[in-house]
Amino acid sequence: MSRSAETGRFPSPVTADDLDLAVRLAVASLRNAPQAAWEGKAGSLEWDCWETVEHLSDDLFAYAVQLGPRTPPLEGEVPFVWESRRPGGPANAVHANRAAGPAGLLQVLEASGALLVAMVRTTSPQTRAYHVYGISDAEGFAAMGIVETLVHTHDLAEGLGLAWSPPADLCSRVLARLFPNAPKTTDPWPTLLWATGRAELPGHPRLSTWRWDGTPRT
Template sequence: MTADDLDQAVQLAVALLREAPPQAWDGKAGSLEWDCWETVEHLSDDLFSYAVQLGPRTPPLDTEVPFAWERRRPGGPANAVHADRSAGHAGLLQVLEASGALLVAMVRTTPSRIRAHHIFGASDPEGFAAMGIVETLVHTHDLAEGLGLAWTPPAALCSRTLARLFPDAPRNTDPWPTLLWATGRAELPGHARLTTWRWYGEPRR
C-alpha cells in the first residue's frame, strides 16, 4: 500500500460525497448510530490520528499520541477533529480532504523502518496507509447508504488492502464485498457474517 493508493481512496470519496444534497447530511450513515456529518468528522479524525501517530521522531509504541478526543453529544464519535458547521458540507469535505492529505504526506515521508502504536498492532507507514484506506472505503460505504449514493471502489485497491490487513479473508471472492464482509458490514456467500472483526497492522515481512 502506498501514499498514492491512499490519495486515490480519499479523492474518490470526496468526489462522491460532493454529489450529496445539502439536506441529506443530518440522516444516519448506513448502519451506524452517527449522522452523515458526524461520520465524515470521524473519518477525518481517523486519517488525522494516523498521521499524527507517525509524527514524533520516535513514535510511541504503547499508546496514542495524546491529543484530546471528545464527544459533541452522548453516543457521538470521540474526535479531535471537528468541522465548523457554518462552513456547510463543502467545508466539511475540505476537512476530510485536508486530513487525508496529512496522512498521505506522512506516509510519503516517514522511513519504512518506523513503527507506531495502533490497538490492532504496531505498524509501519504502509500499514497506516492501508488503515486509512480501509477507514475511507468502508465509511464512504456507510455514508453512501445514508446519502443515497452508489459507491463501488476499485477492486484492485480493495484487493491490496485485504492482502495487507486481513490475511485470513477469502481470496477467491469479489474484493469489495469481501472487504465489507471483513469489516462486519455485509454477508458473503459461503462465510458466516462477522459480528466482531479486526485487522492486523503489524508488518509481515
C-alpha cells in the same frame, strides 16, 4: 504474506498514492450528496452523516500524527484530546465548523487525508508506531486509512443515497495487508465489506466482531 488470487504472485504494497486515490474518490462521490441528507444516519452506524465524515477525518488525522514524532510511541496514542459533541457521538480531536456547510466538511476530510498521505510518503519504512490492532509501519497506516475511507464512504453512501464501488485492485491490496485470512476467491470489494462486518459472503455469514492485523508483513 498472502498471495493474490488473480495472479498467484505476492500483492504489491499499499502506497501513499493508493491512499490519495481513496480519499479523492470518496470526496468526489460525497460532493454529490443532497445538502439536506447530511443529518440522516450513515448506513448501519449510530452517527449521522456529518459526524461520520468528522470521524473519518479524525481517523486519518490520528494515523498521521501517530507517525509524526521523531520517536513515535509504541505503547499508546499521541495524547490529543478526543471528545464527543453529544452523548453517543464519535469521540474526535477533529471537528468541522458546521457554519462552513458540507463543502467545508469535505475540505476537512481532504486536509486530514493529505496529512496522512504526506506522512506515509516521508516516513521511513523502518519506522514503527502504536495502533490498538498492532504496532504498525507507514504502509500499515496507509492501508488502515484506506479501509477507513472505503468502508465509511460505504456507510455514508447508504445514508446519503449515493452509489459507491471502489476499485477492486485497491481493495485487494488492503485485504492482503490487513486481512490476510479473508477469503481469496470472492470479489475484493464485497470481501472487504464482509471483513469489516458490513455484509455477508456466500458461505461466510456476516461478522459480529472483527479486527485487522496491522503488524508489518516482513
